[in-house]
Amino acid sequence: MIEKDIIIIGAGPIGIACALECKKRHWDYAVIEKGALTNSLFNYPRNMTFFSTSEKLEIDDIPFISTNPKPNRDEALEYYRRVATSNKLHINLYETVNAIKKDGERFSISTRKNNYVSKKVIICTGFYDIPKLLNIPGEELPKVTHYYKEAHNYALQNVVVIGASNSAVDAALEIWRKGGHVTMVVRGENIGERVKYWVRPDIVNRIEEGSIKAYFNSEVIKIDGNTIDIQTPDRLITLDNDYVVALTGYLPNFEILKDSGITLSEDEKQIPSYNPETMESNIKGLYLAGVICGGNETHKWFIENSRIHAKIIANHIANNSN
Structure with missing residues (x-):
């Protein structure tokens, strides 16, 4: 059994941003990712160019220098990879989460490799893995x-x-x-x-x-x-x-949300329940960040408008710690 203060599920840009916030506050954390680092970006087309400019893809005010007006996939992979490695973030790759269960005041997180116990959990799993x-x-x-x-x-x-x-x-x-x-x-x-x-x-x-x-x-x-x-x-x-x-679109992993107790809206949008001021879901101590917050509205959240979720969550945890 591995004990942590915080478990972050998903090592995309928002998961990395959450890890940086944990590191700054000296919290004991781990990021669990079922694929490669920034797995969704890795699976993008090789020649893809972002809609956003590089400064809008930056996290934690770490400069993203691009040679193009709008960065491409390879530049983004290099940027987020360097952020993760240079900051020595604790990221476990190729480890799939099987279940998240709350037991009293703590969470039990089981994966195909390990079992974890944590005080808080942040889910930021994106939506690119399940095609419509x-x-x-x-x-x-x-x-x-x-x-x-x-x-x-x-x-x-x-x-x-x-x-x-x-x-x-x-x-x-x-x-x-x-x-x-x-x-x-x-x-x-x-x-x-x-x-x-x-x-x-x-x-x-x-x-x-x-x-x-x-x-x-x-x-x-x-x-x-x-x-x-x-x-x-x-x-x-x-x-x-x-x-x-x-290329008809992709879906978030709703099963991991529902199995953990998070409620979804009953309409076709299936938006998960969370407080936008704290990003805490209807399960106390379980937070959502990034595109997963939009349910089926996968066009609602992007890196540029959801990177702030990491600071919102960290501030809420810090202000409500015992």
Whole structure:
């Protein structure tokens, strides 16, 4: 049994920010992460550029120096890695949390490697690990992926990109520029308004000129080995297809919240219960930080507007310590 003052679950940017706050206050803490350091960022596309500028991605006033107007994935990985290593933060990687249970005034946290006991727990697990499934025939085929890394393997292939978010637009443009034959399938009537402002005109122009085919107000209803069926407003069409890149969004890990006793809103948003002034959930001593606070509204919280959660939580813990 390992005893700590605070257990932080998730080693993304917000988890790192929470660890820095603990270190400054000389609290005995540990960060537990089921994957790599900043696992969500690590799994982003290799050529991804952030919407935010570097200063908005900084944590604890540690400068983030970028050679670009907006930093890319590799620069962000380097920044957060250096913050974690130079500050000698206590982070346990590749350790999955199985359960969080409150026992009296303390919490028991079990993982696949260890058992912990702590006075406080902070959950900041993000949302990138569970894709929103299409729930259609053929989705389980090897040619279907819910993640996009790079374009090279799609060159000279017939590729359907499902979605109209930033990730879907970036993937469609990159694959087309690397020689893939790209078709986009979009449930809405247009490319999403939240798409990066310097990218949106590019995809709109490529669609208008016919370089990338797009079916709006449409849905994929079936995927076969060599074809794909799309229901358009006019008719059902079948296209030759080699790969499907379904970038339809991701979900937070609601199970770990519910199993720990945190209540979720009963509507489709499933927003967890917490006090925005303290970030404490309905379970005393159990805090939420980062994008997990938005439930299914994963567009609500980002690094730049949730990094303050770490200080809010630390101040509340400090002001209410016995």
